[in-house]
Each structure stands twice: as structure tokens, then as C-alpha cells.
Amino acid sequence: MPKVNPLILRWARETAGLSVEDAADKLGIGDARGVAGIDRLAMLEDGQVEPTRPQLIKMSTQYRRPLLTFYLAEPPVTAARGEDFRTLPDEYARRDAALVDTLLREVRARQEMVRSLLESEEEAEPLDFVASYDIRRGAEGLATVISERLGFSLQSFRSSNGRGTPKGFAYLRERAEAAGIFVLLIGNLGSHHSALNVELFRGFALSDKVAPFVVINDQDSEQAWSFTLLHELAHIWLGQTGVSGGRPTSDIETFCNDVAGRILLPSAEIAGEVALRGARQDVVIARIGEIAELRQISHSMVAYKLYREGIIDQAIWSSVTAVFRQQWLNNKAAQRARARENEGGPSYYLVRRHRLGNRLLRLSKRMLADGALSPSKAAAILGVKPNNVFSLTDGVA
Template sequence: MPSTKSKRGEVQLFVHSICCSESSKSLICLVMPLVNPDIMVWARKTAGLTIEEAATKIQLERHKLEKIERGEDIPTPSMLRRMAEKYRRPPVTFYLEDIPRKSNYGTDFRGRAKEYTPKEEAHVSALLRYAQSSQQLIRATLELEEEAIILPFVGFLRQKWNLPKEAGSVKQRLLDMSTSQYKESVSDALGGLDLVLGDECTRDIYHAQPNKAKSFKLLRASCERSGIFVILKNDLGSYHTKMSSNLFRAFVVADEIAPLMVINSGDSEAAKSFSLLHEIVHLLLEQTGISDLELSNPIEKFCNQVAGQWLLPSESLKAVWTGDQSRLPELAGMISQLCEQWNLSHMMVATRLHQEGLILQEVYSQLMEVYKFEWERSRQHNQKKSTGKQDGGPGYFTTQRSRLGEGMLHFADRMIQSGGLTVSKAAIILGVKPWNVSKLLNPK
């Protein structure tokens, strides 16, 4: 019978093995690591799960999970696999000696970050881990295949201002600018946007598209041609993990070789376009981070200003605006006409009117209350629709291809074909199981 001896950090198993000679036996000592109870607790909590929720998800009685977390019991391999899946951590994590340091996701530009629940933050953290893992694998593959190229637009503004990469220095620079310097900086940033988007996606071409979805598709394709990977995602693979744009609108890894964006797929098409332009400005500033609807942070205000100016320039707005501020219904009607004409959102047009001094603060506040109410009602309606069965809707692989984008799909397919990327690593980049990679990249 094997004997066991346990102590903190390891378990020793003594087993007999038969040597070449049937009459001789030797004693072999195998040392296997124990899972770290502190890591088990940390992994559960950072997944946003209570002890009861975790026990239910991993199909384990609560008292047994409590014993494991106290170090009084050892989980079986099947338990560990379920924990790794539900906690969204690789199995090797449970054997670490110390709790990992918090990952650096760049700057959190969200204004309401402290208001989110632990479960909401756990979902966001898992999404950011996926994004960073994908980005790091993409960059490593490009370097290995000797295809790594420094993209000139990443850090374009930061270098022009001769600033270090820290967000604090950029923020202070914006605060210290005079009005004329600020306008000049917005103009510089608009030049940076044109550098990224090129001649195939000018403002006029964008506005000439038949609808908002086509306009966003045009913007996204231009970004991908410039070397930016643009993913649309707002969940971790199930409806229960959906994240609204109140939680996050976009995330960008401002890498000079393989910049990657995640845009909230649950947002409207017009909002996606605005977020994409907003995140390009983050790339120009070389600022990795996550954004929501924050309006007070100087960096976010600047990114919003530039995105708004690109979509609706001052001269164009003033040339067509004849709204009467005293009649709110007529004012709202004119805004709707501009939205339809230029494929823009109501909130964006109202904000630009306010920025240009064409509507008063009181009128702007009233309009924004109406638009936010309508947006929330539309979001809830779409959320209810998504919970039901949608016969005839796009299939899983069609949806995944749309979310990953042509840039990501082409990169993965090309690198697999050249041998620069294994199917397993491609699965990590694409966020699917290895056996689904071929179906995803090669639709019938």
C-alpha cells in the first residue's frame, strides 16, 4: 500500500515499482505539489463568486469546497478542471506559491469603476486577460516570423508633445494647454486619424454609406489595413456574462507592433464608430486602457473631442444648423435628420452642438436625458430579445467571424498555413476551442 506524508506545499507518495529483475524491488519517492488554498480562495473571489455560487458551478457540496479552501482536503483532477473553467484561470495557477500580482491593463479611464459589483469587475478582468493574451501571442508570432513592423501612428501625438508614456504626463499636458494650443492639438490628432484611416475612409466616404452598420464596417476595415486588430465582444461565451456599455465601451492595447482593440459588441453601430475613433486617439497618445461613458477625465474628453470633430466638423455643423432652442421637439427633430443624413448617434450630435455653443447647457441636459432614456430602453429591449430563441438568425461561427474581424481571421489563417502558429495557440487568439479553429477559419 502506498503511504502518504503531507506538509505545506507538497505531498510525498511512496510507491513500489518492479525493476528488470523480478526478485528485486526498489522504492521510488515521487514528490507532487499541492494546490495552494490561498490561491483557491483568491481565484474564486476574483471570479466574482461567493462560496455558494462556486460550489454550485463546480458541482461540489459547500462544506467540501470550504475544506479545500482551508487546506484540509485536496481537490481531484476533475474538480480542478471544473474550477479552472468556472474561475477562468489556467489549472497551473492553483499550484503557485503566491497570489499573482494584479495584471496591468493600462489606465482605467472609466468614471464609474468604483460602482461596479465584484462579479461585473470579474467579467471585465476575464475579458481583458483574453485580450492581452491574444495581443501578446500575435506580437510574439509576428516577431518570430520576422514580420514585426513599428507602426508610425502609435504614439504619434505623445512623441509630437515630447512626453513619456505615463498617463499622468499626458493628462497634465492637456490641463496646461491654452485654448489655442488645445485646438491645435485636436487638429494634430485629426491628422493622426487620417494617417490611420487613409484615403479609403475619408469623412465624406463614411457619411456616404447607406447606413450606420456600413459606416462602422468601413472604419473597422481601414483600421485593420493599418495593422490594428479590432474585436467586437461583450461576453465571455454565455448570456450570463454579458457586459453592457455602462460597464465598458472599449479597451485598447497601445502596442507599437500589434495594437488591439475590443469594442463592446452590444453598443449601437453609431456608438461603435465613435468608440473606434476614440480608441484610435488613445493609440496616438500611446495610452493602453479601458473606457466607458466617462466625460470628466481630461484624456477621455480630448479623445471624445477629436472623435466628434472627425465625425461632425465645426464648419459642417454650423453650415447646416438652423435649430430654434426655444422649441425642444423641433430641435430634436432636426438632430434626428442630421443623424440619418450622416450616420451618427443622437447623443453625439447633441454633444457636438453643445461643444460649438449652438445649444445652451439647459437644453443640452434635457436632450441628453431623453436620449439616455431611449438608449436604455432600447438596450433592455435588445437584451430581452437575445435571451429567447432566434430561429433563422446567424449561426455560432458566422457570429464569431463577424466579431473577430477580417484582420484577426486572416492573420490566424495565414500563420497556421506558414507554420508560425499552432492550432492550440490560434485557439487562444481566436477565443475558441482548438477543434473549432478549422471550422471558424474555413467556412463551407
């Protein structure tokens, strides 16, 4: 058996977003012969001790790396995340960035498998809208182009019915998937312990002519998903692969936000809100709530739109956004408390289908039936265990 480069061990742990302490715990490396578990792992990473095969298998599982990775001569180059459209707060550490890199790497691999599958089955029809728009044509123009291509109806968005999802989002997602885009909801790396804060990652787009992917952080409020989806669709039309965060400080992020805002809340609908200029914060908050509830959109999105239209100033926008953020955090905490008290809840398969989206599930189900996709490869594409594949896809119409 070839020797393992200890640099690989350290690289695999760090890019999985784990500290030495967390990794030792997950790997089951405890204290032994007077040596602490974290020191034993450090000795492996320093090359003082050669890892056993069982240890490498555990690392493969916990670090989310193929076993063969540990026998490479050198650590591979970190997978590119595309353009990084975020401006992150100082408090987000290297571990947080590593978690996003891990998620991006996993979704990229799934996207590549989907594209290869479509190509091998001669179903790889290039989508002409990907990378078709020049930003110099303006946000209003792109909002119109996206709406027309999706066949998006604002009336349908506001009145459609969905189960277990925001009404408008279910409709918008269906239109995006019908156009050929895979839309996934992912907010962690498999457990609530690896949840990704929306300030760190709100969504990302993987621009591709055959299999474009959009991922939305489902840790965000459900009412915000539609805005994020349209924001990432703007990146797809611009041909940009990259990750977006919660603070739009760059020109491109402002542009994509403006596109989404024009689609979900046309300027004409809030032109009459001039009474909010100079109004007290509580008055602004109450009116934003009314606008948001009527139109199936988030309070923060309405606040942003009012700010961009010059109806409220930056100070009031920042203050009401902070209020809405705290309200959402409080509501989420209350929901978690209720969930702990109540037994049952949605089934694993129902939740998983919702996160994966119908386009990816239907493709996998059809390719499984045709024999073009093995259960193990379908499991990799869907991000589940092989023994869950058929139960998951059998419930898809």
C-alpha cells in the same frame, strides 16, 4: 502532487468576478452530508479541505485560469489594465471590475501571442504612428493625423455598404485594420450572463508598436461603435493603454472624444444649428435624430458634439442623452424578444467572424496554412475551441 494554497482558490474566483454562490453553482458543488454547497466551497478556500484534481480542473475552466496557476505558491499580481480612464458610478461593484479585469487579461494574452507570432515569422514591423502624438498639439491636429493615416473619407463612411454591421463602421474598421490595428468586438466573457454594461466598459486600447489592439463593447448601440473606435485610436496615437467607460469626466477622455467628434461630425456641419439654443427638448431630440440618421452616427454622439460646440447647454445635453439611452435599451429589449420568437438567425461562424475582424482572421488563416500556427494556438488567439478553427477561417477571403 503539491498542496494548493487556498488563497489561490479565493483569488481565482474573485478575479473571475464570481460570488461564492455563483461559483459553487458553476462548479457543481452542491449540498452534501448536511453541509451547504457554498459552505463546502468556503471550506476549500479557507484551507480546511484540500481540493481534488477534478475540482481544480473545473475551477480552471470556470475561472478561466490555466491549471498550473492553482499550484503557484502565492496569488500572482493582478494584470495591469493600463490607465483607467473611467469614472464609474457607485453601483458598480467589485464583481463588475473583476469581469473587466478578466476580459483585459484574456485579450492581453491573445495580443502577446499575436506579437510573438509576428516576431517569430519576422513580420514584426513597428508602426510609426503608435505613441507618435503629443496631446499638446490639440484634438483638431490629431483628428487630421488619424484621418490622413487611415485614408479616411467622410463621404465613404456615410455612403459605404456593409452586411450585418453599421455601414460606416464596416468601412472605418477596414481602414483601421489596413493600418495595422486589430479591432475586436467583445461585450461578454463567453455568454450573455457575463455581459458587460457600457457604463462599466465602452472600449479599451492596448497600445503596442507591433500589434496594437482595440476592443469595442458590442453591448453598446451599433451606431456608437465608430465613435468608440476613433476614441480608442486616439489613445493608440498617444501611446496609452487603458480602459474607457461611458462617462467622460477626465481631461484625456474629453480629448479623445473631441478627436472622434471632429472626424465624424466636423464643427462646420453643425455651426448653423444655432436655432437649437434654448429650444424645447422635443425639438432638440427631433433635430439630433435627423443629423444622426443622415451621417451614420449615434444620437448620443450628436448630442455630445452640440454640447461641446456650445449649441446646447449641459442640462439639455444630459436630459436628451438619458432619453436616447432609454430608447436604445427599449429597442434592445424588443430585439431580444423578436430573436426568441424567431428561429434561426446568423450562424455561429458568421457572428464570430464579425466580432474578430478580418485582420486577425486572415493572419490566423495564413499562419495555419504556412504551418507557423497550430490549431490549438490559433484557437487561443481567436478565442474559440480548436475544432472550430478551420471552419471559422475557411470562410475568410
